[in-house]
Amino acid sequence: DSGVTQTPKHLITATGQRVTLRCSPRSGDLSVYWYQQSLDQGLQFLIQYYNGEERAKGNILERFSAQQFPDLHSELNLSSLELGDSALYFCASSVGGADSPLHFGNGTRLTVT
Amino acid sequence: AQRVTQPEKLLSVFKGAPVELKCNYSYSGSPELFWYVQYSRQRLQLLLRHISRESIKGFTADLNKGETSFHLKKPFAQEEDSAMYYCALKGPYNTDKLIFGTGTRLQVFP
Numbered sequence: 001d002s003g004v005t006q007t008p009k010h011l012i013t014a015t016g017q018r019v020t021l022r023c024s025p026r027s028g029d030l031s032v033y034w035y036q037q038s039l040d041q042g043l044q045f046l047i048q049y050y051n052g053e054e055r056a057k058g059n060i061l062e063r064f065s066a067q068q069f070p071d072l073h074s075e076l077n078l079s080s081l082e083l084g085d086s087a088l089y090f091c092a093s094s095v096g097g098a099d100s101p102l103h104f105g106n107g108t109r110l111t112v113t
Numbered sequence: 114a115q116r117v118t119q120p121e122k123l124l125s126v127f128k129g130a131p132v133e134l135k136c137n138y139s140y141s142g143s144p145e146l147f148w149y150v151q152y153s154r155q156r157l158q159l160l161l162r163h164i165s166r167e168s169i170k171g172f173t174a175d176l177n178k179g180e181t182s183f184h185l186k187k188p189f190a191q192e193e194d195s196a197m198y199y200c201a202l203k204g205p206y207n208t209d210k211l212i213f214g215t216g217t218r219l220q221v222f223p
Contacts, residue, residue, distance in 0.1 A: 092157075
């Protein structure tokens, strides 16, 4: 499958901990986006990278950070976790540019206990 | 501020009935709008975009700038149309981020 790959699929951790979510974009895609989907919430845009550089920032908490590596994969780091951080975290990728659609991964379900 | 509103969380219809999923947006510039769909156990995927003026799986969506709407329509719903539908607005020109609505779940009963 040459689509967007996210690992792990599920993650259960305790409050105060730190986790890293990983995303491999589609082959050839330069842009990576991170979204958070909480219960009863739509997809909240967190951050976008394009070819290793931060391109746009949304409602991303200071406890969260991300980066895109030279091989274009991306990691989302969530620290000092709170119960409210429990959510589905989606990664998407695109070629980049105004008309290019986003291709989504299956998401990582994070549960903070 | 840029915002996408989908007022209906759930829309239930019978097979063969017309469907309209509502989407309203708030954007000061010239908007680029999309509909994404997520079928059960599948990834979120692009359904259609307004600049293409296309019909995908029988669905169409017309941008109405006067009403700031981009409603998704299909004249005759099919059971396989049951899914979660998200309306999305592209951010400022110098970014490619998408701003999503909260989604509408469409249930088509036989």
